[in-house]
Amino acid sequence: MTQSEGEITYPGDPMCLYAALSVAVHRAVADAGPLEKASHYTDLAPEWTRFPGKEYRLSAGGDGFRPYGELPNTDQTVFDPRVWDDTARARWIGLLREVRPRTVLISTVSPGQYVFLAAGSMGTSKLLVRAKGRGSLPDLPDGIGRFWGDNADRLAIRVGMPGPPSTGGPAHIVATDWRDPATAISLAEFPGGSSPAPGEGVSGTFAMQITEPDGSFAYDSASDSVHLTYPNDDAGLDTVLGGVLDRLNAANPGTRTYSTTAAYTSHPLGGAVLGHTCGSDGTVLGHPNLFVVDSSLIPGSTGAVTPALTVTARASRTVTRAIRTLQRQS
Ligand SMILES: Cc1cc2nc3c(=O)[nH]c(=O)nc-3n(C[C@H](O)[C@H](O)[C@H](O)COP(=O)(O)OP(=O)(O)OC[C@H]3O[C@@H](n4cnc5c(N)ncnc54)[C@H](O)[C@@H]3O)c2cc1C
CATH class of the missing domain: 3.50.50.60 (FAD/NAD(P)-binding domain)
Known part of the structure; x- marks a missing residue:
């Protein structure tokens, strides 16, 4: 509880909670029985064997109040402190009169200033x-x-290298071609992993370019979740990457591009x-x-x-x- 003076007495002072819980514990000891039929916690949590569903929890309206229908209770009732006014106060008093709990736990979250x-x-x-x-x-x-994008990340694997069939670390080169800003690209050697081509040395490369920020997040109210949609369909990025890899392969006879993928990013x-x-x-x-x-x-x-x-x-x-x-x- 946060006092009007700004002092936090709970959770700063857990004795407040313990004192309240001790009432329920005392009654629980006196009233041991099957869980479904238990009434010993009803002061604190009248609905405690039937946890409120997500839909119910999210059903608080713009006035910060969530109606409790035919099952009045204090534990599931939300009063938003930002809209604590005469109406909210009257509702709260009405609820207390209806339920008449012996113990009420009040938890408020003070809205942060910044x-x-x-x-x-x-x-x-x-x-x-x-x-x-x-x-x-x-x-x-x-x-x-x-305006979300993946930094135009691409992973590329080249094989046909001399040496061991796996690359070591740490990353040892960064190759750049920034002559034209429209097609600027950097390749960072990516250590680790064994060669997908038996007997051939491997080189893993992490490529980064400049991409259109055409990804976007959207809210799905049915699942209360947020999903990202990112077309990732700029063929020009693959063309630039392919051209650079071709130049590297041509300059290093015997090497070739094994695969490239845009299905991964570490740079959201x-x-x-x-x-x-x-x-x-x-x-x-x-x-x-x-x-x-x-x-x-x-x-x-x-x-x-x-x-x-x-x-x-x-x-x-x-x-x-x-x-x-x-x-x-x-
Ligand atoms: C595997 C990997 C390798 C990378 N290598 C490089 C590299 O070599 N060079 C480079 O420049 N960049 C690299 N990056 C990218 C770089 O790490 C990120 O661009 C950078 O860390 C982003 O900083 P940020 O502060 O935006 O987010 P983050 O550093 O991701 O920090 C966000 C923090 O918020 C926390 N958080 C998330 N959601 C919540 C929530 N709801 N409540 C509370 N906390 C939350 C997260 O746990 C995290 O601690 C790499 C990224 C990855 C994944």
Whole structure:
């Protein structure tokens, strides 16, 4: 419980919970019997043998109240502290009069003054898209969950190398062709793995290019989940990669491309992109106290290189600006 003075007495002080639970435990000891027929916890959890389903839990309306129908109870009832007003107060008193519990546990979550999201492109995008879809942050901009890309990641395997049939580590070369920005590509040697071609040496390569950020996340209310759709159908990326691999093979007679795949990425980028969803200080547009500081800010690719340093630089800049913004506000 958070007191009006701002002091947290629970969970900071678990004695509060223990004291309340001791009532139920005392009654449970006195009233041992089959679980289904148990009535000994009913003060704390009248519905405790019938856990509320997801649909029920999500059915709180915009006024923060979830109707309890014909089974009045206190444990399943949600009162959103952000909409604690006379109506909510009257409902709460009505519920208490109806149920007349001996013990009530009240748990409130104080809304944070500032929220910084750093759950990564996949995590932050999903959190925000779900918040918009559920209606808990309905005014999030339309760009939320959009402009996502996989950094045009491709894995390529070349075989016919001299030497052992497996590559060692760590990664030992990065080859780049950045002469034309439209077809810029970097290849990072990818160690490990045995050769798929018996007796032939192998070279694994991780290729990165610049891609259209045409992936997007969408909320599915039926399953309360968020799904990513990414066409990943830019044949031009495969053409550029194939051309570079052909040049490498030609320069190293006996080697050839064994396979390439776009079915993998370790560089998800986008979903809460600068300029579309977030301001330059990382604030989500229309939500000045909500900040994004991770790879969600970057639309789809980091210029044909690995993203961690760009993500870090972006986070540093975002946090520096956010601190200035907060200082101005205080
Ligand atoms: C296998 C692999 C190899 C890579 N190698 C390189 C490389 O060599 N060079 C390079 O530049 N980049 C590399 N990357 C990419 C790089 O790691 C990412 O671009 C970078 O870490 C992204 O930073 P971020 O802060 O956006 O997210 P992350 O570093 O992913 O941090 C997000 C954090 O949020 C947490 N989280 C997620 N959801 C929630 C939630 N709902 N609640 C609470 N916490 C949550 C996650 O557990 C994670 O700790 C690699 C990635 C992978 C997967």
